[in-house]
Amino acid sequence: MTVSRALKPESPVSPVTRRRVLEAIDKLGYVPDMSAGALSSRRSRLVAVLIPSLLHPKNVETAQAISDTLATRDIQVLLVDTQGRLDREERMIETVLRRRPEAIVLPGGMHSDRTAILLRRAQVPIIEIGARPQKPIEHFIGLSMRLGARAVLEHLRAKGRSRIGFVDAGADITGQISDYAEGYAQALRDLDLGAPRIVSGGRAESPYERGGRGLARLLDAHPDTDAVLFTCDRSGVGGLIEARRRRMDVPERLSLVGFGNFDVGRDMVPALTTAGINAAGMGAEVAKTILTALETRERGSVMPPLDRLLDIHVIPRGTS
Amino acid sequence: MTVSRALKPESPVSPVTRRRVLEAIDKLGYVPDMSAGALSSRRSRLVAVLIPSLLHPKNVETAQAISDTLATRDIQVLLVDTQGRLDREERMIETVLRRRPEAIVLPGGMHSDRTAILLRRAQVPIIEIGARPQKPIEHFIGLSMRLGARAVLEHLRAKGRSRIGFVDAGADITGQISDYAEGYAQALRDLDLGAPRIVSGGRAESPYERGGRGLARLLDAHPDTDAVLFTCDRSGVGGLIEARRRRMDVPERLSLVGFGNFDVGRDMVPALTTAGINAAGMGAEVAKTILTALETRERGSVMPPLDRLLDIHVIPRGTS
DNA sequence: GATCGTTATGTCAGCGTTACCACGAATGGC
DNA sequence: GCCATTCGTGGTAACGCTGACATAACGATC
Numbered sequence: 001m002t003v004s005r006a007l008k009p010e011s012p013v014s015p016v017t018r019r020r021v022l023e024a025i026d027k028l029g030y031v032p033d034m035s036a037g038a039l040s041s042r043r044s045r046l047v048a049v050l051i052p053s054l055l056h057p058k059n060v061e062t063a064q065a066i067s068d069t070l071a072t073r074d075i076q077v078l079l080v081d082t083q084g085r086l087d088r089e090e091r092m093i094e095t096v097l098r099r100r101p102e103a104i105v106l107p108g109g110m111h112s113d114r115t116a117i118l119l120r121r122a123q124v125p126i127i128e129i130g131a132r133p134q135k136p137i138e139h140f141i142g143l144s145m146r147l148g149a150r151a152v153l154e155h156l157r158a159k160g161r162s163r164i165g166f167v168d169a170g171a172d173i174t175g176q177i178s179d180y181a182e183g184y185a186q187a188l189r190d191l192d193l194g195a196p197r198i199v200s201g202g203r204a205e206s207p208y209e210r211g212g213r214g215l216a217r218l219l220d221a222h223p224d225t226d227a228v229l230f231t232c233d234r235s236g237v238g239g240l241i242e243a244r245r246r247r248m249d250v251p252e253r254l255s256l257v258g259f260g261n262f263d264v265g266r267d268m269v270p271a272l273t274t275a276g277i278n279a280a281g282m283g284a285e286v287a288k289t290i291l292t293a294l295e296t297r298e299r300g301s302v303m304p305p306l307d308r309l310l311d312i313h314v315i316p317r318g319t320s
Numbered sequence: 321m322t323v324s325r326a327l328k329p330e331s332p333v334s335p336v337t338r339r340r341v342l343e344a345i346d347k348l349g350y351v352p353d354m355s356a357g358a359l360s361s362r363r364s365r366l367v368a369v370l371i372p373s374l375l376h377p378k379n380v381e382t383a384q385a386i387s388d389t390l391a392t393r394d395i396q397v398l399l400v401d402t403q404g405r406l407d408r409e410e411r412m413i414e415t416v417l418r419r420r421p422e423a424i425v426l427p428g429g430m431h432s433d434r435t436a437i438l439l440r441r442a443q444v445p446i447i448e449i450g451a452r453p454q455k456p457i458e459h460f461i462g463l464s465m466r467l468g469a470r471a472v473l474e475h476l477r478a479k480g481r482s483r484i485g486f487v488d489a490g491a492d493i494t495g496q497i498s499d500y501a502e503g504y505a506q507a508l509r510d511l512d513l514g515a516p517r518i519v520s521g522g523r524a525e526s527p528y529e530r531g532g533r534g535l536a537r538l539l540d541a542h543p544d545t546d547a548v549l550f551t552c553d554r555s556g557v558g559g560l561i562e563a564r565r566r567r568m569d570v571p572e573r574l575s576l577v578g579f580g581n582f583d584v585g586r587d588m589v590p591a592l593t594t595a596g597i598n599a600a601g602m603g604a605e606v607a608k609t610i611l612t613a614l615e616t617r618e619r620g621s622v623m624p625p626l627d628r629l630l631d632i633h634v635i636p637r638g639t640s
Numbered sequence: 641g642a643t644c645g646t647t648a649t650g651t652c653a654g655c656g657t658t659a660c661c662a663c664g665a666a667t668g669g670c
Numbered sequence: 671g672c673c674a675t676t677c678g679t680g681g682t683a684a685c686g687c688t689g690a691c692a693t694a695a696c697g698a699t700c
Contacts, residue, residue: 002649004688014648029441034418035358036686039655044355054380064374064401076415079399081384095396098354121349208587234584241589264554264584267528269561322679324658334678356656359685363658 007032038100045075047290048101050092052084052130058260058279062129065283066105066290073291075102082107090115097122103290108133108140109176125293125303127286131176132309139293139306141285145176148275148312149183152229152257153191155273155314161227161255162193167214169201169235177231180259184229197222201235211235212242219246226254227320233258233265236272240319255320270318277312285310327352358420365395367610368421370412372404372450378580378599382449385603386425386610393611395422402427410435417442423610428453428460429496445613445623447606451496452629459613459626461605465496468595468632469503472549472577473511475593475634481547481575482513487534489521489555497551500579504549517542521555531555532562539566546574547640553578553585556592560639575640590638597632605630 005011006021013021024030038044049066051059067077078096082089090112093104097118104119108128111119119126119137126138133140156164166184170177185196199217201210211230215238218225230236236258240250248254250270258265258274265272289306296303325331326341333341344350358364369386371379387397398416402409410432413424417438424439428448431439439446439457446458453460476484486504490497505516519537521530531550535558538545550556556578560570568574570590578585578594585592609626616623 005649012647012649017648031414031417031442033359033420033686035355035364035420036655037688038355039353039359039657040686040688042655042688054374054384055377057375060374060380067401076398076419078396081387097351099396100353100355122351206583206587208583212587237584238587241587245589263526263528264557267526267532267558267561269565325679332678337678353656356685357658359655359687360657360659362685 042100044100044102046078046099046101047075047103047105048078048080048093048096048099050080050082050089050096050104050106052082052107054079054081057262058277061279062283062286065280066287067283069284069287070290086110086112086115090118093118102294103127105129105286105290107131108136108142111137125290125297127289127306129282129286131179132307136305136307139289141282141289141306141308142310143176143277143282143312144309145179145312146183146186147309148259148277149180149229150187150190151312151314152275153184153187153193155316156227156255156257156320157191157193159227159251159255159320163197163222163225164188164193164227164229165197165199165218165222165225166229167199167201167211167218167235167239168231169207169210169214169238170231180229180231197225201238206238207232207234208238208241211238213238215239215242228254228256230256230258233260233262233272233274236274236319237264237268240268240270240272251319257314257320261315266317268318273317273320274315275312276315278310282310362420364420364422366398366419366421367395367423367425368398368400368413368416368419370400370402370409370416370424370426372402372427374399374401377582378597381599382603382606385600386607387603389604389607390610406430406432406435410438413438422614423447425449425606425610427451428456428462431457445610445617447609447626449602449606451499452627456625456627459609461602461609461626461628462630463496463597463602463632464629465499465632466503466506467629468579468597469500469549470507470510471632471634472595473504473507473513475636476547476575476577476640477511477513479547479571479575479640483517483542483545484508484513484547484549485517485519485538485542485545486549487519487521487531487538487555487559488551489527489530489534489558490551500549500551517545521558526558527552527554528558528561531558533558535559535562548574548576550576550578553580553582553592553594556594556639557584557588560588560590560592571639577634577640581635586637588638593637593640594635595632596635598630602630 003021005013006018047070049063051063063079080092082092093115103125105127107130109131128136128140130142132142181198188196199214201214204210204213230239236256239256243250243254258272261274261276265274293303323341325333326338367390369383371383383399400412402412413435423445425447427450429451448456448460450462452462488497501518508516519534521534524530524533550559556576559576563570563574578592581594581596585594613623
C-alpha cells in the first residue's frame with residue numbers, strides 16, 4: 001500500500017500523505033520487516049563479506065569500509081570469519097547463501113571445488129580480495145605484493161643495505177605472503193642483491209613470537225644480514241625485540257621493515273618502518289565495485305570482470 | 321511440503337523419502353530461502369551483536385564465541401560495530417530490528433533514550449555485556465572490574481609495592497574503565513595504600529602512545545610511583561617502552577600491569593603482567609543465555625533477568 | 641466543459657516458506 | 671477382523687511486503 005511508498009524517498013507520494021504515514025508509524029511503533037520485503041522484491045539488501053580472520057585489523061578495516069559505503073545505499077553487511085579454513089569457508093558460504101546476499105566478498109586464493117560451484121550458481125557478483133587466484137571467479141581486488149616487495153628493497157638499497165633477508169612469520173592463510181616472498185626474491189635478482197635468504201618463524205603462537213624466532217634463525221644462518229623484511233608489523237616488532245635482546249643496534253647494524261602499517265609498529269622506539277597498505281581504500285573500492293555491478297545488472301547488462309591491484313608504499317621510520 | 325520437513329532433522333520423514341528429497345535438492349542445486357522461512361515461521365535465525373569496536377580483539381573473541389555457540393543451533397550472528405557512539409548505536413539498532421533478530425547483544429552502559437525504547441519494544445531477549453548499567457534493560461553479563469582491580473592491587477602489594485598509580489589510557493567507550501578506576505581507588509583505601517594517583521593518557525591516537533604519555537605524566541606528578549595499572553595491555557606496552565626510554569628498570573624500580581591479556585603483552589621482554597579476562601568464556605555465556613531465554617519463551621514462560629559478573633584474574637609475568 | 645496528461649492512491653497477486661490440519665496407511669491390542 | 675493409535679504425507683492458508691496495473695484526482699489545454 002501507500003505506506004511502502006511513503007518509506008521510499010524516491011517514490012511519488014504527496015508530502016501530506018507521507019507525513020501522515022510517518023506520524024502513524026511513529027505512533028504505532030511500526031518497524032518494517034525486511035524478510036517480507038526481501039521475499040517480495042527479491043532484494044535482500046545484504047552483502048556477505050567473508051574474511052580470513054577478524055583478529056587481523058586490516059581485514060576489519062576493509063570490512064568496515066565496505067560496510068560504511070554500502071550503508072549509504074541501505075545495504076547491510078553480513079560479516080563472517082572463515083578462520084582461513086577452506087572447509088569452514090565452504091560451510092559458511094552454504095549458510096550465507098540461504099539469505100540470498102546480493103553480492104559476496106571473500107578472500108582470494110584457494111577455494112574448495114564446491115565453494116566455486118556454489119558461488120557461480122549463486123548468480124550474484126563475487127569479489128575476491130587480497131591474494132590473487134590464478135583464475136579469479138569474477139572480480140578481483142588486491143594488493144600488488146610483488147611491487148610492494150620491490151619498493152621495500154629499493155628503499156633498503158637506498159639506505160645502503162645489501163644483505164637483505166626475509167622472515168616469513170605469518171600463517172599464510174591467503175597466499176599473499178608467498179606472493180610477497182616471490183616478489184622479494186624476484187626484486188633481489190633484479191636489483192642484483194644476491195641470493196634470497198628466506199626463513200620461517202615456525203609454529204609459535206603469536207606473530208610477535210614468530211617474528212623474534214624467525215629473526216633468530218635468519219641471523220644464525222646468515223650472521224652478516226643487514227636488513228630484514230617481515231610479513232607483518234607484529235612480527236617486525238617481535239624482530240625488534242629480538243634484535244634488542246641480541247644488542248644489535250637498529251637501524252645502524254640491522255634494518256627492519258614490517259608490513260601493514262599497524263599501530264603497534266608506529267609506537268615502538270625506534271618506530272618500525274613498514275610497507276603500508278590502504279585497507280580502507282580497498283574496502284571502498286570493493287563496495288564501489290559491488291554497487292556498479294548491481295546497477296549494471298539492473299540495467300540488464302553485465303559488468304566485465306575487474307582485476308585490480310592496489311599500491312603498497314614504503315613508510316620510512318626509525319628502523320631503516 | 322515434505323521438502324521442508326526433510327530438511328529439519330527432528331521432523332518425521334521416512335528415511336527413503338528424505339533421501340529422495342536430498343538427492344533432488346542436490347541435483348537441482350536448490351538452496352532454501354531463509355527470508356521466506358523467516359516470514360512464515362517468524363523465526364529469523366539471526367541474533368544481532370553490537371560491539372563498540374571490531375578493532376578490539378577481546379570484543380571480537382567474545383563475538384566469535386557467541387557466533388560459534390549459536391551456529392550449533394543454526395542461528396547466525398549479525399555483527400555490528402557501533403564505534404562506541406550512541407547515535408550510531410541507535411541507528412544500527414533501528415536498521416537491525418528490521419531483520420527481526422531473535423535476540424540482541426549490545427554493550428552495557430549508556431544508551432540513548434530511543435535506543436532503550438526500541439529495544440524494549442522489540443520484545444526479544446536483550447543482553448548487555450561489558451560495563452554494567454545502573455539499570456540493565458534485561459540481562460547483563462560483564463566483568464567485575466572492581467574485583468579485578470582489587471586482585472591486581474593485592475598482587476602488587478604482595479610484591480612489596482605501595483605507591484601505585486593508574487593510567488587511564490582508553491577511550492572509555494563502555495564505561496568499564498571508570499569502573500576499573502573506581503575499583504582501584506576503593507581497593508587502595510581498603511588495603512591502606514594511600515591516595516589514588518590517576519592520570520589520563522590524553523587524546524593521542526593509539527593506545528600505545530596513550531600508555532606512554534600517561535606514564536610520563538604520572539611520573540612527573542608522582543616521581544616515587546613504584547607500580548602502575550594500565551587499562552589495556554597495549555597501553556601497558558606503551559608504558560613499558562616509555563619506562564625503557566627513561567631507563568627505569570622494570571620490574572625492579574617500577575612494576576607495570578596491563579589489562580586484557582593480549583598477545584602483544586605476552587611477547588614483550590619482559591613480558592607484561594596483566595589482568596586476564598576470558599572473552600571467549602563470556603561469549604559462550606552470552607550465547608547460552610540467549611538459547612535459554614529463547615527456549616523459556618517458547619515454553620510460554622519468562623526467564624528472570626540474569627545479572628552476572630565474570631572473574632578477572634592476575635596473570636603474573638615479567639613486569640611485576 | 642470535454643479531453644488529455646500527469647500525479648497520487650488503491651487493488652491484487654504472489655514472493656518461498658512453514659504451521660496446521662486432514663487424510664491414508666501401517667501397526668497393535670483385544 | 672474391528673477400532674484406536676501412530677506415522678508419514680499432502681493440501682491450504684497465511685506470513686508482510688512490493689511490483690504491476692487500475693483507477694482516481696487534479697490541472698492544464700483547447
